[in-house]
Amino acid sequence: MEKNQVKQFFQSHYRSRRSSRGSATALPAHHMLWLLLAIAMAIVPHWRNLPGWFWPVAALIFLWRGYSLGKPLHRWQVLLVTTAVLAAITVSAQSGLGRSLGITILASMAMLKTLETRTRRDAWVLIALGFFLLMTRFLYGQDLILLPWLLLTTLMLAYALLLTQGNATGSAWFIPRLFKQTARYLMLALPVGLIFFLIFPRLSSPIWGSPELFGQGKTGLGNSMRPGSIAELFLDDSPAMRVNFHQPPPASDLLYWRGPVLEEFDGTTWRAHDYILPRTASSPAQDHKTITYDIELEPHGHNFLPMLDVPVQAPKGAFLMPDWHVQQDHPVTRLKHYRGQSQLANPHSDHLTPSMRRRLLSLPHGLNPRTRGMMQRWRGQTPDTRILINRILQWFHQENFIYTFTPPPLQGDSVDQFLFETRAGFCEHYASAFTVMMRFAGVPARVVTGYQGGLNNRDYWLVRQSDAHAWSEVWLAGHGWLRVDPTTAVAPSRVASGAQSWLAAGRNWYDYGWVRGLRLSLDTWRYRWNRWIRNYNTQAQKNLLRSLGLDSANPATFAWLIAVTLLAGGVGVLLFLAWTRTSPKQHPAEKIFTALQKQLTRHGLPRTRHEGPSTYLLRAARRWPGLTGQIQAFRRLYEKHRYAPELRHLSEENATWKHLQSKARALQLAIKKEPPTPADGPE
Amino acid sequence: MTRHWYKTITRPFKVARKPTTHRLKMRLFPGLSSLNATETLPVSAHWRRIFIMPSAAGWFFGFSLVLMLIASLNFNNNMGLMLTFWMMGLAQVLLLATFLNLREVRVARLQAKAVHAGETANVHLSLEAPNPRPGIFVGWRQRRVEKNALDQTLAHFSAVATVLPAGTTVTLPLPCPQRGAIPVPQLTIWTRHPAGMFTAWIYLRPRQHLLVYPQPEKNAPPWTGPNDTGHTTWRRGAGEEFDSVRPYQAGDPVRLIAWKRSAQQQELVSREYHGHHRGNVVFQWTRVSHLPVEQALSRLTAWIIRAEEAGLNYSLNLPGFTSNPAQGHAHLHQCLRALALYGEKPGETVLSESLSKPSL
Structure with missing residues (x-):
């Protein structure tokens, strides 16, 4: 045949490569369902970082796709939806360009990809996207409660992977065998993953991007305070920080954790003064005990580091500011560990500069006339500042003031309204009102925000967001700063025994004692998690390698460790997989026969391919004439067990397959001793 | 014992004396692509002859894993690193699982009925494995540089099956444009099971010829x-003008059966011709x-x-x-x-x- 003819012949026999390779065939409906579920699970943890329009759109798309499992959209329809989503992203990006934009784009990609997903190839693209999405969630936060979700979603994604990419048989909606196999593979992958986690070389500082790009957008104390801002925090039981005291801890009512100090007031909002220079080094007072403690601070997105009442010096890398609060030069966006040293009373007689004094006495002009009038009157009656303070606290205590976390809103002359009309407020109302009163009386005063108290959770003290507090500091000439907490005059138990203690009713529907207990024990685990996993870094790695006697400065160490891990892990996994291979289920009698057959093979009598068990055993009987009786007995019993199980009960001594086994064992022993006749040639 | 199958031909295998290194390679790595030697069936997928590489899906996953690794390392994000390394571990497990899925798969026999030139022969391959192996593909070897029309077209034929211990037969079409004793083309046996991330394969050239009339x-x-x-x-x-009938004997062609006479006699009878006029x-x-x-x-x-x-x-x-x-x-x-x-x-x-x- 001519070459052209051959070519023509082949062209007529041509079949599409894609159809023969199976990559273009559509996924069955149950594959699609699990795929959708896994992808949805990878998107859900991003609920806080995605814009509002995303959720209805995603719900619609996933529900529609789940409803019409087999049918993807046409190309132009996908294009239409994509354009709409792109427009929505562009519009929402204008409001807040930055960190959530990337996530929005990624999640939208995954969402839109489901619309046209049809083949195996689409499925693996989608699953890889799912893993990536899952990983980006951790850039926002690495709390312990994410862990179960990580495990579950990983399992689902891996199941979808094996389901859509493998060739496992089964058309059931759920294939338990495959699910078990997925879980097994993930378990097998864990040791190598963990060792890599420990030994893989880390970066000590980011190469690109600022960490705050992915900082946690958590609410917490800020550099300003308006009425209600701390009451909001009171509802939040999430941890703010954890403290380890080196000495026996002070009494709970002395634990004032200093956060931002607020000196500027505009009538509603207190703001921190922007000090440019830190305080120059000062020596601690000799007559007060210095307390040392370690703090693990949850990321809060601001620069300040809470310290116990009066810091002696700032931790490494941070500065002690003139108002005694400590801050660093970048926001706290990841778990921060530092050691603090503090004293419980103010040891210093600070010098007050004229500008500072002016600031600490300034009030918005013309506001709160009633308060001003009252304070001018009182100041005339009690010239001694200490007595004046006591009189005010007394007044708070005796008048009908209420401590509540749901105070009525205030407008205009907020302090007048609070002091003479509503008389119901949270700590920030009292601290604010008290400070304003002192300034009207001509005494320099300021508001300090921070946390008060804490909970002794066995090996550490837990300070929660709900422990957020505000109090006042008053300047006494010749003495220095004096802490005054007006809240104690209204609700003494708040400070004496913790934020929650004065509550009679719960803050919300799930606020019960046992829920709080559960959260507390969860926090213990969270603490350990933070300590061992979340805080693992270059330093911890260095320590670990040193304890193993390895040099972490040498790149070759890492290369060797990685190579050894891969090799050892690979060999381990290989052996495990090879040994635990699922073999087809054997009949118990067959198992016994197989063992016997092995023994016979070892003694030079392999079973040929065409031989049934019976013929084979007869041949064995010819080979070992001395054992003929025994072999024949075994053969009869074997056939009875294998082919007529209902008959084996007829002879009572041979009722169970254990009899068969004992016969086989006896036979195996006998074969060892009995010499065979010379081999009777090839069969 | 050698097996000879219907209408397939075995040619004597002449090996010219090759250099020692070549023979060593043959011994260590039988059936590697560079060694185009033919082999007598049965041939088992020994671990030394299995190739394994990431598939397109595997490369894509690898790429996204690298991205995940860089992002996690940059921000020292420990949970991200954990997920990344876990997935790397999973990739290793899947690599070995894919490898083990192909290992010990045995090509026991190859059979094909002879066809006339211009027809497509159905080549039946009997595969065996010690335990069930899903997703075993069989196809003619696909060359990167496809030499001629034959190579190009052969690459498009493949079959997939779950290989069972009792044996599984897959059928591969083989177009036969020319008459003669056609050597069986090189086969690729590959699998991507269980996760499609890796392709494990072996090459095999059975020492057999197809007979094409x-x-x-x-x-x-x-x-x-x-x-x-x-x-x-x-x-x-054959007509109706037969000479006599005789009782049917096993092996008589069907067309020799005298159906009418058989119906009358209640037993099968065959027509008999005497050679004098035929x-x-x-x-x-x-x-x-x-x-x-x-x-x-x-x-x-x-x-x-x-x-x-x-x-x-x-x-x-x-x-x-x-x-x-x-x-x-x-x-x-x-x-x-x-x-x-x-x-x-x-x-x-x-x-x-x-x-x-x-x-x-």
């Missing part, structure tokens, strides 16, 4: 040569030797098939081949094989085949 000529002129009774033509069709047709090469070789063979093939269909006794005379006058399936095959192998050097091809029907 010449294409019967369409509209061939009727045979005009003499037969040994002096008639110059023969009539088509004679023996002798197909001679000299009659067609004026034609081009392939066309001549084609014409002879057409004549032989007609004669067989007509139930005649016939014999074939080719240079170097002479058959006895006979009829029947075996005789037909013998003659067609002679035509198929016309021109092959006689010493080179050893035909050894069994006429028993393939046990498929």
